[in-house]
Amino acid sequence: MQIQSGQVAVITGGASGIGLGLAEAFGARGLAVAIADVDPATLEGSVQALRSAGVTTVGVLTDVRDPTQVEALRDAALAELGRIDIICNNAGVVPSPMRPLWEFDLDEWYWVLDVNLRGVIHGLRSFVPHLVAQGHGHVVNTSSLAGLATVPGIAPYTASKRAVVGLSETLHAELQQHAPGVGVTVVCPARVATRLGESSEFTRPGGQPSAPSPTTEEAPPERGVITPAENAAAVIEAIESDRLHVAPGDGAHRLAARRMDLVRESLGL
Numbered sequence: 001m002q003i004q005s006g007q008v009a010v011i012t013g014g015a016s017g018i019g020l021g022l023a024e025a026f027g028a029r030g031l032a033v034a035i036a037d038v039d040p041a042t043l044e045g046s047v048q049a050l051r052s053a054g055v056t057t058v059g060v061l062t063d064v065r066d067p068t069q070v071e072a073l074r075d076a077a078l079a080e081l082g083r084i085d086i087i088c089n090n091a092g093v094v095p096s097p098m099r100p101l102w103e104f105d106l107d108e109w110y111w112v113l114d115v116n117l118r119g120v121i122h123g124l125r126s127f128v129p130h131l132v133a134q135g136h137g138h139v140v141n142t143s144s145l146a147g148l149a150t151v152p153g154i155a156p157y158t159a160s161k162r163a164v165v166g167l168s169e170t171l172h173a174e175l176q177q178h179a180p181g182v183g184v185t186v187v188c189p190a191r192v193a194t195r196l197g198e199s200s201e202f203t204r205p206g207g208q209p210s211a212p213s214p215t216t217e218e219a220p221p222e223r224g225v226i227t228p229a230e231n232a233a234a235v236i237e238a239i240e241s242d243r244l245h246v247a248p249g250d251g252a253h254r255l256a257a258r259r260m261d262l263v264r265e266s267l268g269l
Ligand SMILES: NC(=O)c1ccc[n+]([C@@H]2O[C@H](COP(=O)([O-])OP(=O)(O)OC[C@H]3O[C@@H](n4cnc5c(N)ncnc54)[C@H](O)[C@@H]3O)[C@@H](O)[C@H]2O)c1
Pocket: 012, 013, 014, 015, 016, 017, 018, 019, 036, 037, 038, 039, 042, 062, 063, 064, 065, 090, 091, 092, 093, 094, 115, 142, 143, 144, 145, 188, 189, 190, 191, 192, 193, 194, 195, 196, 197, 199, 200, 203, 215
């Protein structure tokens, strides 16, 4: 899909990090954005910042774990911005500390799967029928390098992100048959400079009382860590070239290839 001024993008987890980077990049291309987030203070600050940069922006307080709130997000975007061209199912959390799979308690499993997997399912159920009915649009699902490669220590996260890759590939195959004008991209970044660890401690049930400050950090603090803006540029390129998988960041391709080699070896191919 060609990205054009006047289109509308909806972004969950849009108040900070990768989601805010996408909102800024879409805004710079003349799109209006609806950003949705569960963190009200950060959401409000990011709405103001985007508007100050000249981007037509709507902020919708949304917990992606609740399907009715995700439906309300779609309705609010349509009511206030008049159309929807791109849906980014991006909200996510990461468990901590890292530990072996069998040491995560069930509350931790269910929280991560609720946000990272059910949240994406809610987004797909609420937005895809609209895109199919209009015959064009693009779905962007934020997975992770963990969706393509093996990352020990964060099993609930890896399980959720692998599932998002599976959902995206299935959706892509089905849309090719039923609505070929609607594209799908699953984003599998390596490391992006965001507040993911801190925000997860804030948004988790019973989490810390005060939110960390939002960021789309300018300079990567560590080697191999990309910025949300660099991630967004890769996503926009993938949307415009209708690419299903994109893995921005250092080492992502090598690690994904290593896992695929392992599968090939195991299967004797
Ligand atoms: N930062 C990385 O290195 C990295 C790498 C690969 C994938 N990702 C993925 O990118 C996505 C965005 O994360 P980020 O790194 O930008 O972190 P971030 O903390 O900056 O952004 C995540 C946003 O999601 C929001 N959120 C959390 N729970 C929510 C809920 N239930 N409903 C609605 N919003 C909710 C948070 O408030 C936050 O604003 C996540 O899905 C994450 O798993 C991040």
